[in-house]
Amino acid sequence: MTAAAFADHLRRDRLRSAHTVRAYTATAHRLIAFLGEHRGEAVDGAMLGTVQPGDLRAFLARRRSEGLTNASAARELSAVRTFLGFVVGDDAPLPRIQAPRVKRGVPRPIAPADARSLAEDAADAHDVPWLAARDLAVLLLLYGAGLRVGEAMALDAGALPLGETITVTGKGRKQRVVPLLPVVRDAIVRYSELCPWPLGKGQALFRGAKGGPLDSAIVRRAVRAARVRLGLPEKTTPHALRHSFATHLLGRGADLRQLQELLGHASLSSTQIYTAVDAAHLMDVYRAAHPRA
Template identity: 65%
Template sequence: MTGTALDDHPARLVAADWAAHLARDRRRSVHTVRAYVAAAHRLIGFLGRHRAGAIGKAGLADVAQAELRAYLAERRQDGLANASAARELSALRGFLAFAGDGAPRMAGPRVKKGIPRPIAPDDAIGLAEDLDETASLPWIGARDFAVLLLLYGAGLRIGEALGLTAAALPLGETLVVTGKRAKTRVVPLIAPVRDAVQAYVDLCPYPLSRDLPLFRGARGGGLSADVIRRSVRGARVRLGLNDRTTPHALRHSFATHLLGRGADLRSLQELLGHASLSSTQVYTGVDAAHLLDIYRNAHPRA
C-alpha cells in the first residue's frame, strides 16, 4: 500500500479498546493486559505482512484458521513452547471475539504429558484468569476467578469454597472454614484472595443474604462444583495444561508450594484441615519428586 506504513494498522485501536476492557471490566492484572495486548499486536502485524495491507476491524472479523495456524507456526520458529503457544492462542481467541464474531475453531498445540506435579504458580493464576476472561458474563468470570483463588490461595477444598455463605462477608485476614466431618478451622486470606472475592460480590446480581450461598449459579441458586470442574477442563485445554489440572490440584499446589517455602507439616496439617498428620505427609513425597525432576534435568552427571 503506497504511502501507508504497515505498522499503522487501524486494528491497533481495537487492541487498545480491548486493553481497556481487560483492565476495567475484567479486572486483569497489568502484567496480563500487557501480555495479552502484545499478542494481539503481534497477530495484527503478522496479518499485515501476510495480506500485504493495513488491517482494520473488518480484517479481524474474517481471520481464517489457516492464518492462525501460520501465525502460530511463525511464533514456534521464534522458540515459543507448546504451553506458551496454547496460552497465546487463548488470548487471541479473546481478542478476536472482542473484535467481532470470534476466532476460527482450531485445536491448541499438543502438550506432552508428564508425571503428576504441582501446578506452577503462573499456571494456577493463568487458569483462574482464563475462566474470568472466557466467562459468558463479567460477574460469572469474577465468581470463577474468586473460587479458584480460594482453592490456590487459601487451600480450600472445592466443597468448602462453595459451602461458604454470605455470613463470611466482609472478609478479613482470616476465614473460618467448615471442612469434612463438620470440623472447622481458621485459614489466612492474603489480599489478592480477598480482593477477588470482593470483586465478585460487587458484580453479583443476586442479593447475598447471610444464610444463603456466597457463590451463585447463573440462575441464582447455589453454585455447583460440576460447573467449576467443567470450566477448568475447558481452560486447561485452551492453555495446554496437563489433564490432572483440576480444582483439587490447586489445593495440592497450595500445600506443596508452602512446604517448598519452609512450612512445617503440623502447620500445613492445620491449614488443610487434615485429621491426621499422615494425610499431610503425602506432600513431602510430591515435593521430593519435583526436586528430583529438577536435579535430573539440571545436573550434568545425572
C-alpha cells in the same frame, strides 16, 4: 434395613458428602443383588448378619471381573464394611478379608504461574463480568487458601465483609480458620460487588447463573476447559490446586503440623504425602536444570 435407610444414615449420622452417599448406596445395592444370586435366598437384615468372608471375596471377584482397579476395589470393600456395620451394628463382628494393596500416588503440583493462568483463563471464557469475577475468585481461593472445592461451595455469604481470615467448614463439619492472601480477598470482594444476587448471612457466597448455590461440577467443567486451552496436564483439576497450595507452602518452610491445620486433615499421615510431593518436585527441577541429569 434398606439401602435408602443406609443413605439417610450416611448423610445424617456420618456426615458424609453427597458423592460418598451416592457411591456407598450404589455399593449396597450391588451387594444385595449379588448376595441374592450368590446365596439363592431373600436378602434381609438377618441374612446380611450371616455374611462370611467367602461371600465378600466372591463379591469382589465379581466386581474385579467387571474391570475394577485395586484402588476402586478397596473403596468398594470399605463401602461394604460400612453398610454391613450399619445393618448388624458397629459392635457386632464383621467378616474380615484383606483389602487389595493400593499404591499411593503422589499428586503433582501446578506451577504458581500456571495456577494463576488457569484461573484467569477460566474467567476470560465468560462474557458476563460477574461470572468471570466468580470463577477467578473461586479458583484463586482453591489455590491461595488450599480449600477443597466442596468447602468453597459451602462458604456462607455471612463471611462478608472479609477480613484477613475466613472460617471454613470441612469434612465432618469441622471448622478451621485459614488466612486470605490479599489477591484472593480482592478477587472475592470484586465478585461480591458484581454479583446480581443478594449475598446475606445464611446464603451461599458463590452463586450459579440463576442465583442458586454454585455447583462444584461447574467449577470442574471450567477448569477442564481452561486446562485444554492452556495445554496443561490432565491432572490439572480443582483438587490439584489444593495439592499445589500444600506443596508450595512446604517448599517455603511450613512444617507438617502447620500444613495439617491449614488443610483440615484429621490425621498427620494424610499430610505426610506432601513430603514426597516436595521431593518429587525438586527432582523435576533438578532434571530440567542440571546439565548431567
